Each structure stands twice: as C-alpha cells, then as structure tokens.
Amino acid sequence: MRKAHLLVTALLAAVLAYPPASRAQHETGADLFSGEQVFQSLCANCHGRDGALVPNVDLGHGVFRQPYSDAQLVAVILKGIPNTPMPANPTMSEAQAQLVVDYLRSRAVDNSSALAGDATKGRSLFEDRGNCQSCHMVAGTGSPLGGELTRIGDSRTVAELTQSLRTPNAVVQPNLRWYAVTTKAGATVSGRLMNRDAFSVQLLDGSSGKLRSFNMADLSAHSFAASPMPALGSDWSDQDVADLVAYLASLRAPAKQGATP
Ligand code: HEC
Ligand code: HEC
Known part of the structure; x- marks a missing residue:
C-alpha cells in the first residue's frame, strides 16, 4: 500500500x-x-x-x-x-x-431507448426455460455461483448483455472467473475463484455451491477454466434473447439522487 x-x-x-x-x-x-x-x-x-x-x-x-x-x-x-x-x-x-x-x-448506462424486448416474457424465460437461477442470484433468490444479477442493468449495456448470453466466454468479469484444481489424490473440482495466493486457493464449488479451500501443496494441477455459463444457441431466437436482455436491463437500483438529468 x-x-x-x-x-x-x-x-x-x-x-x-x-x-x-x-x-x-x-x-x-x-x-x-x-x-x-x-x-x-x-x-x-x-x-x-x-x-x-x-x-x-x-x-x-x-x-x-x-x-x-x-x-x-x-x-x-x-x-x-x-x-x-x-x-x-x-x-x-x-x-x-x-x-x-x-x-x-x-459513464452511467442508459438502456432506456435501446430495448426491443419484453421484460415480462424475459423474466419467465429467466426463471423457467433458462434455469438461470441455478447459477445466478436476483434479489436474494438463486445461486451465487455465476454472480449476482440484481443490479446488472445499471452496469451492462444491451450489447454487453446480449454478448454475455450468446458468447459467455468472450468477456468475463475479473471477480467471476472459473478455476479448476486436481488434487494429488485425484479429485477434480472446479468453481468460481474467490481467492488465490502462493499457498492456497479458495473456490465456490461449482457442484455444491459451497466455499472450499485447497492447499497448493496438495494439488497436482490448477488453472483457470472456461466459464460454465451455457451459450444460448440457435434454439433461442433473437426475440427470446431480446426479451431476456430486456428483463436483465430492467434490474436496476432504485432511482439515484443527484444523477445528471
Ligand atoms: C489505493 C486504492 C484506491 C485508489 C487509488 C482509489 N480508490 Fe476509490 N476506493 C478504493 C476502495 C478499496 C474502495 C472501497 C472502500 C470501502 O470498502 O468502503 C473505494 C471506494 C470508492 C468510492 C465509493 C464507491 C461506493 O459505491 O461507495 C468512490 C466513489 C471512489 N472510490 C472513487 C475513486 C476515485 C474517483 C479515485 C481517483 C481519484 C479513487 N477512488 C482512487 C480504492 C482506491
Ligand atoms: C451453469 C451455471 C450458469 C447458468 C445456468 C447460467 N449462467 Fe450466467 N454466468 C455463469 C458464470 C460462471 C458467469 C461468469 C463468467 C462469464 O461471464 O461467462 C456468468 C455470467 C453471466 C452474465 C454476465 C455477468 C456480468 O457481470 O457481466 C450474465 C448477464 C448472465 N450470466 C446471465 C445468465 C442468464 C440470463 C442465464 C439463463 C439463460 C444464465 N446466465 C445461466 C454461470 C451460469
């Protein structure tokens, strides 16, 4: 410091x-x-x-x-x-x-004029068909594995959100990186990297969702790994994705004071 x-x-x-x-x-x-x-x-x-x-x-x-x-x-x-x-x-x-x-x-994101989708439809795609809550938390519901999305509309543009859904590995936030370890005993675990130093590594285990700590001395291999976030393929129409993005863009903090008009 x-x-x-x-x-x-x-x-x-x-x-x-x-x-x-x-x-x-x-x-x-x-x-x-x-x-x-x-x-x-x-x-x-x-x-x-x-x-x-x-x-x-x-x-x-x-x-x-x-x-x-x-x-x-x-x-x-x-x-x-x-x-x-x-x-x-x-x-x-x-x-x-x-x-x-x-x-x-x-730099504040203004998505208000760029929305082509239906946020209400997007919400049900998020909760049902997309099963997004198995990895994401919104307003206290879901899993912390893939990162909290409660205010994602404040910080990501429509273009960034669309990219996250179609090509998840293209841009990964530094605090959401995925990491894989293999222990000398032969077990492999991957999860969200929470912390890493010369002696140990802590992951949010991708299968249990629990925080786990490993001593470097007990590992035979460890490295960054691809995000498990499934890319939305051609079975998701552009309209489906636009609806989902409209929902995500609507997830914002309550109106701010003092923001420039
Ligand atoms: C030495 C590292 C460091 C530098 C340099 C630094 N910051 Fe910070 N800043 C932090 C940390 C860490 C926090 C969070 C502190 C906390 O936990 O409350 C923070 C918090 C803030 C916050 C409050 C954010 C919030 O939502 O509450 C603002 C605004 C901010 N910084 C702006 C700036 C600006 C502008 C500069 C450059 C002029 C700057 N910072 C330089 C480390 C730094
Ligand atoms: C198997 C777990 C998993 C599932 C299921 C999943 N995600 Fe993700 N998601 C992640 C991980 C891990 C990341 C962080 C790495 C990355 O960006 O690829 C992420 C990143 C994101 C981001 C970018 C976050 C940011 O801060 O920029 C968005 C947006 C997102 N996911 C939305 C969704 C939506 C919508 C669904 C449902 C259609 C979904 N995710 C399903 C694991 C998942």
Missing part, C-alpha cells in the same frame, strides 16, 4: 501540474476528457481501467453502492473513506474532483 501511495502522490502531482479547470455550467468534451485523465492516472490503479475492480463498485459504468449526490462523491474523492484503502486526495481541488464526478456520471 505504501508504494501504491507514493505512486498515487507522484501521479497526482503530475496531473495537478496542468492548470486547474473551473467547473463549467455544462461539461464539455474537453472537461470530460480531463476527468477521464485524472481517473486513468489516479484511480485506475485500484479501481481498474474500466472501473470495476473494487467489489460492488463499477465506476466505469457510473455504479456506486449507494445513491450519492455530486457533493457526496466529491467529498469521497477528496477525503477518502477512512479505514479502507480508498485514499484522500488532499492536494486535489474541489473543481477537479467535480470533473472526475462528471466523468463518472457520463
């Missing part, structure tokens, strides 16, 4: 060497670009270049764990979150933090 901190401080100094921009009535492309620059130099280190690396936070899609006003987000950026790795940025101005907030807000 210490090293990361020094790096952050150095990067901050570099970014702040540019003349500070003042808060404009309406942000211009140039303002957003510099908000993006600040993000990529100071935040991407921990949050990831696309902003989704910190669990339950997806800054790259304007998704936060709670509805924040702009002023609250500025405060988070300037003061950090005490007792967590989220650092304060004492040398950043409020105007600069606001530029970052404008940039994050501009």
